[in-house]
Each structure stands twice: as structure tokens, then as C-alpha cells.
Amino acid sequence: MKKGEKAIKQTIQDQIPLAGNELYFNTAGTSPLLRCVVESISSDIQKELFTGRANKGQRSLFQKNLSILRSKVASIIGANTNEIGVTSNTTEAINTIVWGMNLTEDDEILTTNAEHLGALASLSTVHKLRNVNIKFYEYSKETNMIFDVNSFFEKVTQRTKLIVLSHVCWESGYINPVKEICNYAKKLRIPVLIDGAQALGTMYINMKEINADFYVFPAHKWLLGPEGIGFMYISSQSISRLNQIFAGNSSFLSHDGKVDFIPEVGSKRFEIGTRFRPIISGMNTGLDFLINDIGLSNICDMIKGNMEIFQSYINKKTSLSVITNNVNSISSIRLPQEINAKAFRKELEKLNVYTKDIQRFNSIRVSIGFFNDEEQISELINKINRLIN
Numbered sequence: 001m002k003k004g005e006k007a008i009k010q011t012i013q014d015q016i017p018l019a020g021n022e023l024y025f026n027t028a029g030t031s032p033l034l035r036c037v038v039e040s041i042s043s044d045i046q047k048e049l050f051t052g053r054a055n056k057g058q059r060s061l062f063q064k065n066l067s068i069l070r071s072k073v074a075s076i077i078g079a080n081t082n083e084i085g086v087t088s089n090t091t092e093a094i095n096t097i098v099w100g101m102n103l104t105e106d107d108e109i110l111t112t113n114a115e116h117l118g119a120l121a122s123l124s125t126v127h128k129l130r131n132v133n134i135k136f137y138e139y140s141k142e143t144n145m146i147f148d149v150n151s152f153f154e155k156v157t158q159r160t161k162l163i164v165l166s167h168v169c170w171e172s173g174y175i176n177p178v179k180e181i182c183n184y185a186k187k188l189r190i191p192v193l194i195d196g197a198q199a200l201g202t203m204y205i206n207m208k209e210i211n212a213d214f215y216v217f218p219a220h221k222w223l224l225g226p227e228g229i230g231f232m233y234i235s236s237q238s239i240s241r242l243n244q245i246f247a248g249n250s251s252f253l254s255h256d257g258k259v260d261f262i263p264e265v266g267s268k269r270f271e272i273g274t275r276f277r278p279i280i281s282g283m284n285t286g287l288d289f290l291i292n293d294i295g296l297s298n299i300c301d302m303i304k305g306n307m308e309i310f311q312s313y314i315n316k317k318t319s320l321s322v323i324t325n326n327v328n329s330i331s332s333i334r335l336p337q338e339i340n341a342k343a344f345r346k347e348l349e350k351l352n353v354y355t356k357d358i359q360r361f362n363s364i365r366v367s368i369g370f371f372n373d374e375e376q377i378s379e380l381i382n383k384i385n386r387l388i389n
Contacts, residue, residue, distance in 0.1 A: 011293055012371045016224075019371040023353040023380055028170060028198055028330050028367040031224045040285035041226065044278035053277075062277045069280055070268070072287045073231050076296065077215070078206035082266030083239075085232045086280075090197050091118035093216035093232035094164075096270050097193050098122045100242035101162055105131040108159040110152075112137045114145070114169040119195050123164065133159070145174040145324040153184055160190055167205075167215075168198035171358045171365065172323040173330030175199075182211040191238055197221055201290075202303050202329040213238040222329070222369075225286050226279045234267040248273030294370070302370035303329050309374050310366065313381045320384075323361055332363040336388070344387065351383050 013020055018032040052058075070084040087093045099122070103109070109123055113136050126132045137152045139145045163185055167178050178194055185192045191213035199205060201222025207215060215233040219225030234242065244251060244263060250271040255261040263269040290296060310331060314320060323332040335341055341357035341364060348355055348364070356365040366380070 008294060008298065009373075015289060015293075016371045019369075023351075023376055023383075025366045025368065025372065025380060026354045026356050027222060027224075027369045028173075028365065029356050030220055030227070031222065031369070032371070033226070034224050034286050034289055036289050037224070037226060037282040037286040041278040041282040044281050048278070058277075062280065065277075065280045065284060069284050069287075072284065072291070076205075076287075076291070077200065077233060078208050079233050080236060080266075082268070083207070083233050083236055085234065085267030085270045087216075087230040087232055087271070088228055088275075089118075089230040090195065090216050090218045091121065091230075093230050094119050094193065094195065095122045096232065096245070097214045097216070097234070097242060098126055098162070098164070099245045100270070101191075102243050103130055103132045103161055106133060106159060107161045108133045108135055108157060109162045109164055110135050110137065110155055110160050111164045112139060112147075112152075112166075114139050114171060114174070115164070115166060116170045116195065116197065118197075119164055119166075135160075137165075139169075139174075145169065145172050145326075147174070147176050149177060149180055149184060152181070153188075156188060156190065160188075163190055163192045164195070165192075166195045166198065167200075168196075168202075168328065168330065170198050170330075171360060171363075172332045173198070173327035173365070174324045175326055175328055178212065179210050182213075186211060191241060198330060199328075201299070203300055204297075207233055207235070213241070219283055219286075223283075223286065224290065225283045228276060228279050229283055232267060232270070234270075236266065239266060242270070244269055246270075246272055299370045303368060306368045306370070306372050306374075306377065307331065310368055310377050310381075313377060317381050318385055318388075320388075323363060329368050330365060331368070332358055332361055332365045333384070334361060334363050337362070339388065347387050348383065351387075353380060353383050 015035045016032050018024055024032055071081045074081045074084045109132060123134045127134050135155050137155055165176060168175050182192050193214040194212045196215050196217040200217045213235050217231055219229035220227045250273050251264055251269050253262045253264055321334050335344055341359060341362045345355055345357035345364060358365050
């Protein structure tokens with residue numbers, strides 16, 4: 001590690017007070033806030049309160065902050081800055097891409113039965129309003145959520161126009177073989193949209209290596225940012241596939257005042273307009289902390305190490321099993337049939353333990369962050385055992 005473990009631990013305690021106050025294992029839902037993010041947002045709000053929101057070059061400063069944010073995100077995922085668009089959330093990004101594809105009646109989208117409702121909502125509406133067929137690859141519970149690439153592509157037909165799936169499944173934590181999927185799809189000339197909500201910020205990711213056409217993710221999960229920001233990577237080779245279904249003053253390089261316009265360069269053309277500006281500054285500050293104060297490679301190493309500790313504790317100190325071991329930062333613990341997952345999650349919360357119940361598997365989803373440690377993991381397992389026994 002670039003910094004000593006003791007120094008990093010102290011930095012984490014200073015910046016993530018929640019990590020010292022609660023047993024927080026639900027970053028896959030919403031992460032703890034960083035102190036520096038809160039302070040940055042608060043500072044900007046105070047400036048706007050006393051100096052206004054349209055004075056002293058604030059619009060140009062905001063545009064500069066947006067450009068800085070795109071550049072930082074691009075550097076994290078190995079992309080070009082023009083390939084990054086800033087959205088309000090992951091779901092907005094998915095809708096922008098799915099609806100921008102100009103799909104028509106009887107076209108097909110291939111997805112899986114393990115997608116988040118944020119993705120399924122978009123697919124549902126394009127099915128209803130454009131009669132696009134949605135085909136599902138079914139993970140088998142009996143095979144521990146194993147993804148079979150050949151079986152998946154057996155569902156492809158001449159009408160398949162888009163593949164939509166998660167990098168990491170939100171319920172189980174299963175890591176899909178996205179690089180293999182994207183390379184296979186490229187041979188068939190089918191674009192791939194990857195929901196990276198549960199991946200980015202937990203593992204090394206490079207867009208050029210994954211070879212995805214589209215990759216979307218939020219700020220408020222593993223990047224420890226505020227709500228209200230999402231991102232979409234649109235590869236420079238794939239941007240011509242998308243129409244601008246929504247547009248605003250941020251979408252154009254120029255506009256003639258009537259109906260003719262020149263769109264913005266790259267993914268920025270899909271950005272609409274007015275935002276709550278302080279959260280952009282807050283996100284920039286938060287990324288600076290993750291990149292410079294902790295280090296992304298350190299974060300990934302700590303998450304991996306914590307997950308190994310968690311898996312060891314599950315195997316050695318409980319009689320429980322997990323949905324799958326092909327995980328990185330999320331693991332879902334199967335509960336006995338007689339125990340209801342939602343009720344169990346509520347009992348854990350009474351003990352200041354925060355997880356997520358997964359009704360489909362009657363399981364408790366545990367998100368392992370870099371800010372967690374072995375002592376917390378041990379206490380988590382002890383409290384789970386106490387409630388079960």
C-alpha cells in the first residue's frame with residue numbers, strides 16, 4: 001500500500017464518521033457520506049446564499065467543474081473525456097441509451113432475470129410503447145448463479161439489437177464475465193449496455209479492456225458521492241447509434257434560434273440543463289479524496305481483503321451459506337426457510353447493523369466496503385449468529 005495502514009485507517013475514520021458509529025454493510029444501496037463531500041456542498045450552498053446563483057461568473061465556473069468531473073471519471077475507467085456524460089442517476093443513463101437506440105416493433109433486447117428495477121423499468125416502457133421484445137436469460141438458483149456465455153448467446157436472433165446486463169448482480173454480488181460477453185457481442189455487431197452500479201469503485205475497470213459500447217453507474221454507491229449524480233460512458237465508436245431523445249441548452253454547440261443545431265461533442269450532448277450545482281463540486285472533492293488520499297488500488301485491495309475475511313468467517317463460524325462465491329464486494333447470505341429476510345434485516349438494525357434483505361433468495365445482502373474492517377466483520381457475524389440461534 002502507498003500509505004501505512006494506520007494512516008489510512010485514521011483518514012477513513014476522519015472522513016467517514018458513520019463507519020465508526022454503526023456496523024454499516026449497505027454501500028450497495030447507498031454509501032456513507034464523506035465529510036469532505038458534505039463540507040464542499042455546504043460551502044457552495046453558503047456562497048450561493050450570500051452571493052447569488054447567477055453572479056460573478058458562477059455559470060462558467062460550474063461548467064468548468066463539470067468538465068473537471070468528466071475528466072476525473074474518464075481517468076478512473078480508462079476512457080476519453082468526451083465519452084463521459086453526467087446524468088442524474090444510473091436509471092436516467094439507461095433510459096437515455098435504450099430510448100436513443102431508435103428500436104422499432106419486433107426488435108429484441110436480451111437481458112437477464114437478475115437486473116435491477118432501474119434497468120427493467122426502461123425495458124418495460126420501450127416494450128410497451130414500441131412493441132420491442134425483451135428476452136431473458138435465466139440464472140439458475142441450483143447452479144449458484146453461474147452465467148453461461150454460450151447459453152446466453154443462444155438466445156440471440158437476427159432481431160437482437162441490444163444487450164443489457166449488470167457487471168455485478170445487485171442481489172447476489174455475482175460478477176458477470178463482461179469482457180467475454182462484450183467481445184462475443186462485437187463479433188455479432190450487437191451493442192452492449194452494462195449497468196456498472198455495483199462494480200465501479202470496488203474493482204479495477206478499464207473501458208478499453210472491457211470493450212463495452214455503453215457503461216453506466218451512479219455516484220452515491222461505491223464512489224461515496226451524493227445522490228443526484230450518475231454517469232454514462234458512451235464509446236466514441238457507438239455514439240452514432242444514439243439519437244438525442246431529450247435535449248436542452250447543455251446539449252448543443254450551437255443553435256440557430258429556430259430548429260437547426262449542432263450537437264455537443266461526444267456524450268455531453270445527452271446532458272440536459274439545470275442541475276443542483278453544489279453536488280458537482282462535492283463529487284469532485286470526493287473523487288479527489290478517493291484517488292489521492294486513499295488511492296483506488298488501495299481501495300480495491302482493502303475491499304478484496306475484507307471480502308476474504310468475510311467469506312472465511314461465514315465458512316468457519318456459521319452454518320450458513322451464500323448465494324455465490326464469485327463475488328468482490330457484495331455477498332448474499334441464505335437464511336433458513338423459517339426466518340423471513342425482511343424481518344431479520346429489521347432485527348439487525350435494532351443492533352445497529354445495516355444490511356439489505358433480498359426477498360427473492362430469502363437472504364441478507366452484505367456490502368463490504370474499504371472502510372469496514374475485520375473487527376466489524378466479526379461483530380456482524382456474531383450478531384447474525386445470535387439472532388439465528
